[in-house]
Amino acid sequence: MITIALSKGRQLKDFIAFLNSKQMTHWSDALKSVSRELVVETESVRFLLVKGEDVPVYVEEGVADLGITGSDVLYEQKRHINNLMDLPFGYCHFALAAKEPKNTYPVVATKYVRYTQDYFDSIMQPVKIIYLKGSVELAATIDMADAIMDIVQTGTTLKENGLEEQIQLDNINARLIANKHAFFSKNSEIQAVIDAFKKEGA
């Protein structure tokens, strides 16, 4: 049996729709009925329902053999995992947002410290990064920061807080990841999952 760590919320809904599109209804039926459970088991797989940012931790530690999480989370954490394949959901992108365009953004608030630092290093501009865990938009709205670096899907939240996307950056989507040890020791089961996920026109 393999164990897969998934994040709850929107990504879980997207994953269920993806499973249905691949006719993997034995998995999607089990996940559809989830309310507050943290563990869901079928005959062949055990799902752990955790916070998106914790998915790579469960996979790296070997508690889960596979995991599904966003490429933004993987970029920030740089865990020792195998980053196996793109999944066709969870689409959004990194963006630098501010009230209005400026030549430089010396102070940036974000949850994505590593990405922000790497971006400003790549454009050779110094930056002061303020780390926030949530409601990042507020930092630019009340002028605590010149801009925010965040992930953007539709841009509605930015607009509602009086901000505009100034620079669109890297695309983000869901990724299938594997524990480095399980990748070898459970390779046939993992390969079967990859093949089922890749199956065309299923």
Added chain:
Amino acid sequence: MHFDQNNQKILKKKKKEWEFLHHFNQLNYDLLDLSILEEFQWDSLSPDDLKTMTNRYTWQSNDMLLSLRSDWTDAIVRYRKKYKLQTDKIAYSGPVYPYNEERMQFGMEIFSQDVVRQQAAMKDLLAFIKQNLEQKLSVAVISHYSLLKKMLSKDELEDQDIRNLLRERNLDKLKDKLGGSHPVVLLMSQPVLDQLEYARAHFPDLKEPVEAIIDWTAQLEKENIPTVYSDLFSLPAQSYYKGIFLQFYTDHVVEPVITGGQYSSPSKAFGMAINLGENNY
């Protein structure tokens, strides 16, 4: 503190260490002990030394950079660059302190390029872990560090992005970066179990490392390890590892319990170490 339990635990640990050294000494290995405190000179740090600095405790004293030993093979390589060792095989034991961790290492090194002697040394270590530490090895992973050198150009091999993608086996992004017909992409696209055969059939340049992997795999299969895999995309932690690299796992443990392989510094050698944490000895 329950001293009765604690006394037994401490005595058991010391006994295992003594047994290891005694066992290998009986097999004609010379014993080596080195200071846990390592000294580096700023102006003679090698690229390998620099790479380890982010993974170990260091502090400065006058013009000297001091550090706790983080890996025995690394310490022995540095010792052998400086001093002549009048022996061809050694065994050692002692703690290592990679960053945020303390581990005990029991290990051996054989300073010979003779593969038969290297494999015999590997078997000496495997016999000890099975018989004396009562650990059941469930998975062995074999890599060969010359494979990627043969498949990637020098620039590609030095590209940090490519190295990260290889480490993560990120095939989609490697395809974007190297192109769909690149040997690495073609090989990684095959199921893991078929990769070695694919490499042998399609890349004549890889013949030597592929045959070495097959030879070492045959030796490991004789050891009754249930699962033996080859990992063709492994990158060495230190540049002196140039050939076969082995990792052994026990059930339900993420970190390998034994690691080691062929290296060249300054002459060809082979070494393996048992990594022991608080819970596994």
